[in-house]
Amino acid sequence: MTGKQRKQFWNVIQITLILIAAFIMLIPIIWIFLAAFKTHVDVYQLKLFFTPTLENFGTVFDAPYNxxxxxxxxxxxxxxxxxxxxxxxxxxxxxxxxxxxxxxxxxxxxxxxxxxxxxxxxxxxxxxxxxxxxxxxxxxxxxxxxxxxxxxxxxxxxxxxxxxxxxxxxxxxxxxxxxxxxxxxxxxxxxxxxxxxxxxxxxxxxxxxxxxxxxxxxxxxxxxxxxxxxxxxxxxxxxxNLLSAAGxxxxxxxxxxxxxxxxxxxxxxxxxxxx
Amino acid sequence: MRDNKLKYILVLPAIIVVFATAVWPLIESLRLSFTVGRLTKPNFPQGYLGWENYTWAFMEEPAFWNSVEVTVLYTLITVILTTLIALGLAMLLAPGGRLRGGVQTLLILPFAMSPALIGVSFRFMFNPEFGLFDAFFGVVIPPLAEISWLSDPTLAFVVCVMADVWGWIPFLTLVLIGGLASIPQDTIEAAQVDGASSWRVFKDITLPQLVPVLAVVLILKAIFSLKTFDQIYMLTNGGPGTATQTLSHYIYFSGMKYGQIGYSASVAWVMVIPMILLTFLYARYVFQKR
CATH class of the missing domain: 1.10.3720.10 (MetI-like)
Known part of the structure; x- marks a missing residue:
């Protein structure tokens, strides 16, 4: 490998590592965001695609949660x-x-x-x-x-x-x-x-x-x-789902x-x- | 008004607040730690007990020693892991540019998150039926697939460590990026021209100059690790059993759940002493800068 190739190779490795780190940082937050828009049925499954609902945000403001x-x-x-x-x-x-x-x-x-x-x-x-x-x-x-x-x-x-x-x-x-x-x-x-x-x-x-x-x-x-x-x-x-909406x-x-x-x-x- | 009077009048309100909200409760806790201090009984804090609360904690309470052990282990592991990973990440992100700058901005987010919420989110991620991390580790490490993380004493501790490390890496990374930026570039460039390897540059030039910042990071993280409460409370509530019960959690439980204010104040003071030492160490670095 020439010097330039080596540098490029390292650059790719670095960018991959950075992306992985960013992904790990974000995933718990993203997961809460997704769960907040899931129905109480969808939230108990590892679903990435679902029909989003705003219902949870209403429920958390109602009794008994207030x-x-x-x-x-x-x-x-x-x-x-x-x-x-x-x-x-x-x-x-x-x-x-x-x-x-x-x-x-x-x-x-x-x-x-x-x-x-x-x-x-x-x-x-x-x-x-x-x-x-x-x-x-x-x-x-x-x-x-x-x-x-x-x-x-x-x-x-x-x-x-x-x-x-x-x-x-x-x-x-x-x-x-x-x-x-x-x-x-x-x-x-x-x-x-x-x-x-x-x-x-x-x-x-x-x-x-x-x-x-x-x-x-x-x-x-x-x-x-x-x-x-x-x-x-x-x-x-x-x-x-409600915990996530509150979150x-x-x-x-x-x-x-x-x-x-x-x-x-x-x-x-x-x-x-x-x- | 003359300056030499005004300058004391200006600091007075702040000093009063600090005395009322921090110094007084510390001294009052110390006083309570020598009393019976039962919340549920009349005539609180009942009578003077001498050192009995302390000797009781040290001699008769395995639960106290358990929480000391958990706290020390938790502090050691989280401080080392967080610092090492943050150092690596800081080296990766320090050069700047669009991608790296963007990720640096994202790093603020976990830090603005309530630690209690971090606890909740990790409980969610490690739910045995629909937790994302639970599913992920089940695939990567098959023997763990059938295990319920938060019901296993060792793994519950591991999850607590992960949540803590996750929550603190961003902040420590940002501090270390700041530290790296203050290292003069010309020595590094000169060494590179002389053909020194990246590792040599890091070991012989970057690292020694980073020592003061690293010291600040280590002390700060140690203090916050020792105090840990919110996350543990929401994540495992000290369990299963007392496997993840930190000192703060133990103090909370014996004081608030069992109403033994005197006893919990004595344990609290056992915890204050290492804090004072760490604070003075930290203060030395802060005042060096002035």
């Missing part, structure tokens, strides 16, 4: 969590980015560490406290604990964005007589807006997919979508959001350790 309630709960819980998290995180991120603070490193490590504490450890005392306060099975309770998981991501991510804003503009405005608060409002916030938006979407996805807190703290009124998946276990086994309702909006912010996903998850 997935609509869970959809509303998930949207409110994730949305309000983000609405609280982003402003709080932005203030902190600006301060960490622009000033030297006493105990700065300790604070940043602490914030980082909260992300790594197992959720099951955090939830035990919250369960006891919410039981006493009557906050079990409420959206408010869920929003409070969800702040715990999104806060570190939000702070680190927004800090990364603010670090990237050049200092000169801010300094120039200060020289012209603007106060620090004016500088933050008129210069930093507009420039950091895309970053705040990205961090908001990232946190929304995390809060939306959150499972353990909702499992422990809710049982009827405040149940979120991922916990709602458990509804589709019947006496005769799992109702796969699409959970994942499709997140796919769209994730694609919007895809460039920043890695940075957000590693909290700036990898850029």
């Amino acid at each position: 997935l609509g309630n869970k959809l509303i709960n998930s949207t409110i819980v994730a949305g309000v969590t983000v609405l609280f998290a982003i402003p709080i995180a932005t203030c902190a991120a600006y301060s960490f980015s622009r000033f030297r603070l006493r105990f700065e490193t300790s604070m940043l490590v602490m914030i980082l560490a909260t992300q790594f504490v197992p959720a099951v450890v955090i939830i035990l005392p919250f369960f006891v406290m919410f039981r006493d306060l009557g906050l079990l099975d409420t959206r408010l309770g869920l929003i409070m604990v969800n702040l715990a998981i999104v806060m570190p991501f939000a702070i680190w991510m927004i800090k990364g964005f603010i670090d990237g804003i050049p200092l000169e503009t801010e300094e120039a405005a200060m020289v012209d007589g603007s106060t620090r608060v004016q500088v933050i409002r008129n210069i930093v916030l507009p420039m950091a807006a895309p970053g705040l938006f990205t961090a908001g979407i990232f946190c929304f996805i995390i809060a939306w997919n959150e499972f353990l807190f909702a499992l422990i703290l809710t049982n009827k009124d405040a149940v979120t979508l991922p916990i709602g998946l458990a509804l589709f276990k019947a006496e005769e086994g799992d109702l796969w 699409i309702i959970i994942m499709l909006p997140m796919f769209i959001l994730a694609l919007i912010i895809r460039k920043y996903f890695v940075q957000g998850m590693t909290m700036g350790a990898v850029r």
Whole structure:
């Protein structure tokens, strides 16, 4: 084989491997998509071709499943969590980015560490406290604990964005007589807006997919979508067509959001350790 | 307002939230771990027990040791497998172009999927009657055709590992692609001109420069593997028996199902300690970059 042939040969091998990997990545997702459009008869067979139906998407919103309630709960819980998290995180991120603070490193490590504490450890005392306060099975309770998981991501991510804003503009405005608060409002916030938006979407996805807190703290009124998946276990086994339809309702909006912010996903998850 | 006051006012709300939602529950868990802490009985958390919950877990509970074993094994296997496969995939996808770029975009999808849903989808794929993967493995490895994966202790564990690896490869691949992109190309090109084989280039140039990123990936994955709960809960719920019961799942069960908050808090704290070590290791890499 000549050098060129060898190169071509390797190229074919590589492309084959890439296609196989992409196929393996997609197949469980595709399979859910197919199952969601199958009737409850077709879903119990390994069929690739079938007459699609939209019936499942209607059924999941009807009694006794009422997935609509869970959809509303998930949207409110994730949305309000983000609405609280982003402003709080932005203030902190600006301060960490622009000033030297006493105990700065300790604070940043602490914030980082909260992300790594197992959720099951955090939830035990919250369960006891919410039981006493009557906050079990409420959206408010869920929003409070969800702040715990999104806060570190939000702070680190927004800090990364603010670090990237050049200092000169801010300094120039200060020289012209603007106060620090004016500088933050008129210069930093507009420039950091895309970053705040990205961090908001990232946190929304995390809060939306959150499972353990909702499992422990809710049982009827405040149940979120991922916990709602458990509804589709019947006496005769799992109702796969309905499970799949619910699965699409959970994942499709997140796919769209994730694609919007895809460039920043890695940075957000590693909290700036990898850029 | 002066900056030296303002800068502390700005971080205060965040610090309060972090204290209230993470530091306080950690300390409160520690306190509860020394009490009887029975949810179903009056006067919670009853009395002070000293180290009894801890000694009970270590001396009297095979189920605790089982979950430690499952968690350690699960962490080791998933960390190694995910990292190796992700490294391979990152090398394949790093050059970019239309196909590779497209696949990189697709990699976001599994990552935006709720881990609970990943658990559900793998239970679906390994259903003995109409599961796609079950059918596939039945054809490729005939002895497995008649076996119900999720009823067999070893195979159920294997399915849990597969679901985890499937869910995490995309993210680790994207991180490693980022790492590969930051390696200066001129050393690699110089070595290629000198006639070094691809393997030598990878081993002597690429890999050493990738070490910091690999370290971040390994630590991050180890932390998330140790914490695993959602997927296991939806996929096997710890079963069959306790074959796939991770520590998080064991803590959840003893705390929430049996109402032994004190005992489960003590087990939870056994789990917190390796986490703290890993976090400090991770923090070192984060702050090196600053």
